[in-house]
Amino acid sequence: MSFEDPVIIVALDFAGARGALGAARSLNPAQCRVKVGLELFCAEGPPVVHALQGLGFQVFLDLKFHDIPHTVARACARAAELGVWMVNVHALGGPRMLEAARRAIPTGGPQLVGVTVLTSHSPEEVAALGLGASAERVRSLARSCHEAGLDGVVCSGREASDLQDLRTGGFVLVTPGIRPKGAAADDQRRTQTISEALASGADYLVIGRPVTGAPDPAAALAACLDEVRAAGARRASKNQEPL
Ligand code: C5P
DSSP: OOSSSOSEEEEOOOSSHHHHHHHHHTSOTTTEEEEEOHHHHHHHOHHHHHHHHHTTOOEEEEEEEOSOHHHHHHHHHHHHHTTOSEEEEEGGGOHHHHHHHHHHSOTTSOEEEEEOSOTTSOHHHHHHTTOOOHHHHHHHHHHHHHHTTOSEEEOOHHHHGGGGGGOOTTOEEEEOOBOOTTOOOTTOSSOBOHHHHHHTTOSEEEEOHHHHTSSSHHHHHHHHHHHHHHHHHHHHHTTSOOO
């Protein structure tokens, strides 16, 4: 973990700017990034992104675009104009959509990552959707993101270890569905703890309710950061790069 590149992205899934900015003010932008998702963006739009940037946070705009290539490309271009750090699209949109999205992001613009299979889906649900075995589907979708020149993928920590060969040229693995030890799973199904996800090779961890729903979000984030540091120390002791 470094101050330049914090590992944790706190999902600010709030109904409005008041809650989101209240939570953000209790956090330190040197220690985490924040994620603005569908609920908050539908309620508040670009001003809440700019307000969070004004507090010093780098923002992951998590709108998971999935539409025809032309529409997704134009949406990505508008998202890039917001000065966000990361944006995403659904990998299920297919190679032409992924390539159009990538071409729409200007040089020096946000990182573009593809969502593979939502971490809220159980393996049974993935099969029922006709997507086959979740691990194989995640791998094929991640490969199509890599081939289209995206900067990384969103996947469960459970699948991150299978994708290590794709982590070339700065291709990153972003993992939601993270639950600190003992926390409730909520609606997530393919969850991992912080140390499990980092041991699987995840680069960034998206954590929402375990931090934002805690009575003291700052203390909850501090506990998560302790777990990140402990995992980094374990990695360093195995002669790997510390986090
Ligand atoms: O509260 P929780 O930690 O479950 O929040 C996870 C966040 O990550 C949510 O904002 C959700 O939209 C997002 N996400 C996810 N699974 C994905 C992609 C994004 O849970 N595959």
